Amino acid sequence: MDYLTVAFAKGRLGEQSAELFNKIGIGHCLDLKSRKLVFIDEENKIKFMLLKNSDVVTYVDNGVADIGIVGMDMLKESRSDVYQLYNLPFGYCNMSIAGMKGAEVDRNKSILRVATKFTNSAKEYFESRGQKIEIIKLNGSVELAPVLGLSDVIVDIVETGNTLRANGLEVMEEMFEINPLIIANRIGYKFKMKQIDGIIEKIRNLEEA
Secondary structure, eight states: OOOEEEEEESSHHHHHHHHHHHHTTOOTTOOTTSSOOEEEETTTTEEEEEEOGGGHHHHHHTTSSSEEEEEHHHHHHHTOOOEEEEEOSSOOEEEEEEEETTOOOOTTSSSEEEEESOHHHHHHHHHHTTOOEEEEEOSSOTTHHHHTTSOSEEEEEESSSHHHHHTTEEEEEEEEEEOEEEEEOHHHHHHSHHHHHHHHHHHHHHHHO
């Protein structure tokens, strides 16, 4: 049997993914505290790769990984042509529009300044409403943009809202729900369907138990 290659994201999502796989008897070789990025589960013939969250879709889309676990935010942002196989039961949050608490933001102004790292998602959402925007791409500390007058609003992932509140911001509108899901390379899935579907069936049975 060929090895199935699985891409996990580093960080919290990777920890939750590893915990889930361990519960179904897969991936006990994983040591997320080490500096290694590749782990081999010889018993189940699975190779695990630990990647930056935004790279998981790229590796799966290009066939380097057969399947991966990634958030819907990264999938929508990449616009990659991969199979969406299964929604996972953890890590739910929202992609949201946020601004200064209590501030009056003219949502109908000719051009709304939007700071975000999720540029494609923001463009698609505002275009669907006929709102013209100026995208200000930031890769970190996006919450500072409205505070310092760089933007009118931000588009970002909101889980608890604590970071927003700590910086004087509040959610103005929820755009869409984000959940982690298992994705697959379209070609790889055809050749390893039995092994991949077997993993998904184990996860489904675990949820139903």
